[in-house]
Amino acid sequence: MVKTFPDMSFEEAARARGFGLIAGVDEVGRGPLAGPVTAAAVILDPARVPEGLADSKQLTEKRRNALYDEIFAVATVSIAHASVEEIDRINILRASHLAMERAVAGLALAPDHLLIDGNMIPRGLAVSAEAIVKGDARSLSIAAASIVAKVCRDRLMVDLAQQHPGYGWEKNAGYPSPAHKKALRNLGVTPHHRRSFKPVHNILYQE
Numbered sequence: 001m002v003k004t005f006p007d008m009s010f011e012e013a014a015r016a017r018g019f020g021l022i023a024g025v026d027e028v029g030r031g032p033l034a035g036p037v038t039a040a041a042v043i044l045d046p047a048r049v050p051e052g053l054a055d056s057k058q059l060t061e062k063r064r065n066a067l068y069d070e071i072f073a074v075a076t077v078s079i080a081h082a083s084v085e086e087i088d089r090i091n092i093l094r095a096s097h098l099a100m101e102r103a104v105a106g107l108a109l110a111p112d113h114l115l116i117d118g119n120m121i122p123r124g125l126a127v128s129a130e131a132i133v134k135g136d137a138r139s140l141s142i143a144a145a146s147i148v149a150k151v152c153r154d155r156l157m158v159d160l161a162q163q164h165p166g167y168g169w170e171k172n173a174g175y176p177s178p179a180h181k182k183a184l185r186n187l188g189v190t191p192h193h194r195r196s197f198k199p200v201h202n203i204l205y206q207e
Helices: 009-016 061-074 084-090 092-105 140-163 178-187 198-204
Strands: 022-028 037-043 076-082 113-117 128-132
Touching (some): 009 022, 009 113, 009 128, 022 140, 037 092, 037 140, 061 140, 076 092, 076 140, 113 140
Parallel strands (some): 022 113
Antiparallel strands (some): 022 037, 037 076
16 A cells, blocks of 8 residues: 655645635544543644644654644644533534534634545535545645644643543543443443443443
8 A cells, every 4th residue: 555645735725716825634432431521623734834843643643743743833723522412412423523613713914725634514604615534634734733632632632531531532542442442330420421432331231
């Protein structure tokens, strides 16, 4: 499999169509059993793009952390979340879209066009947008958003792990690792667990 690296071709195509400020948008945390879903929106300055931006999943934690700081130094960035309560109430897909909508709304500069990771455009967006499948590996703006969202959420889960030790969130970020599922059975469900997710739901209602 050929490894592709993100570039600015989607951003340049949007500029050629007359759009000025282009934001990349991505979310992280659809799969975990615990914690919020987190989204980031990033407007890169084409003249000051940090070196080595890539899909956050392809980078080491150390490299992600370094790029996170670099992105904040040169770009317009917004981060937003949808809570566990919202995930349980409206479902994870809608909640991840809600987090994206909030991230876009939080940008200090209003973007003219959005590049959204995935195959769906959140319905609450009032700005021109296109969905890009595997966008974090294809667009530098989306790659930047994926790094920001992941680093932010991972740090949040480390903080929550200190309040609720034993689930391994500092390592698994709330994803359903064997250790996390075992702790769920032994220690029970915390307020940060998603009750609508099957492994959590089954433990709550196993009687």
